[in-house]
Amino acid sequence: MDELTLLADADQRAQAYLAAVGQRRVFPDADALAGLAAFDEPLPELGHPDADVLRLLDESGSPAAVASNDPRYFGFVIGAALPAAVAAERLMLAWDQCASSFDNSPVAATVERMAARWVLEALDLPRDSAVGFGTSATACTLVAIAAARRALLARKGWDFDGDGLIGAPEVRVVISELGHITVKKALRVLGFGMKRVVTAPVDAHGRIDPARLPPLDDLTIFCVQAGEVNTGEFDPFWALIPQAKAAGAWVHVDGAFGIWARASSKVHLTEGIEGADSWTTDGHKWLNTPYDGAMTICRDAASLAAAMNSDAVYSSAAQDAQKNLNLEFSRRARGIPIWAALRALGRSGVASMVERHCAQASRIADGLRAAGYDVLNRVVLNQVLVRAATDEQTIAIRKAAQASGEVWFGPTVWQGRPAFRISVSSWRTNDEHVDRLVELLAILLEKYND
CATH class of the missing domain: 1.20.1340 (dopa decarboxylase, N-terminal domain)
Incomplete structure (x- = not known):
């Protein structure tokens, strides 16, 4: 053949x-x-x-x-890949480009540069920021934290590239008590001992409490969240970021999915987020691009490019070449499907998709409350955190729903007890699908109440 x-x-x-x-x-x-x-x-x-x-x-x-990619999938904030993004990826694979620089792929460099510009416009972040297209929020967080540490040490006169960490001033990290595991993984891989990472207490909704914020200084990396993984809540950036900046800290935003609220009428949830130093987000979550597409965004473009620089005598490139903004030297053009999604949706399409999913999450919450479930969060975004009357019922209902093959959502733990989390993030999901989900869960609750 x-x-x-x-x-x-x-x-x-x-x-x-x-x-x-x-x-x-x-x-x-x-x-x-x-x-x-x-x-x-x-x-x-x-x-x-x-x-x-x-x-x-x-x-x-x-x-x-x-x-x-089924409209009845409600797990892990995984969006079904948009047709335009999938088609662009197939063509990109046929090109078989090493998208490290303009010399290796003029088309990849050009389209990814445009994708970077559109991302900053859609999220209304500082327009001169650098945008690196990486594999995942985990890898992109690692890149952002590495750049942050290097920049903070440089301000103290420390040559990180030459002298490494031995004898360097200690850079502290403060994260939310409910910080995401991918942030913790990035910190661990970078050598920040988890026993030395400081956790900031949260309120009843899972947001960092500004009144109990640990001390910050000019050798601190402070990580905040746009969309807590269970509740979908946002840290109060408007209160936290000015405190951190006044202390000289570097502020990093974990915005894997929640930052896309900024591209919609939910923008008020992100007030003050533009004051941070770096941000990470996934394309394959709420933007509905194929997997293996995420972004590191850094206000100080030069700091990111210096930290990730991979120029060689046989391969030098511009500061904004993707090989100088990411971990990978040889890489696929991950920004092309992101460009395709943004071009196909447009500003209004992104907004309407985010807003529709948020409305559907509220619809699910209302239906489950009426059926007798305990909805544990305020449902400010696209996450619905649910529990039945007992832990045993919660677990049994979740397993039965998964085994039915009709829907899928995953387990979680909230405040020490089992729960399940329903995430609405697929362009394919319409009100019929969320109503069928509520109907199934109502039937299961009745069954396990008998």
């Missing part, structure tokens, strides 16, 4: 998979999971035909895929 025929076969199989979205199980059943045993084989001595490789992947793999 020649290359073009093989790719046409792949496209046909992909189209068949997408045609079943909304009809298949959201989570695979036992038979589909058992079918994954087909991949357990020795490394072949002689290679298989390309068509056979694709056949196995589709016939044994597709049934076992979680339908996270």
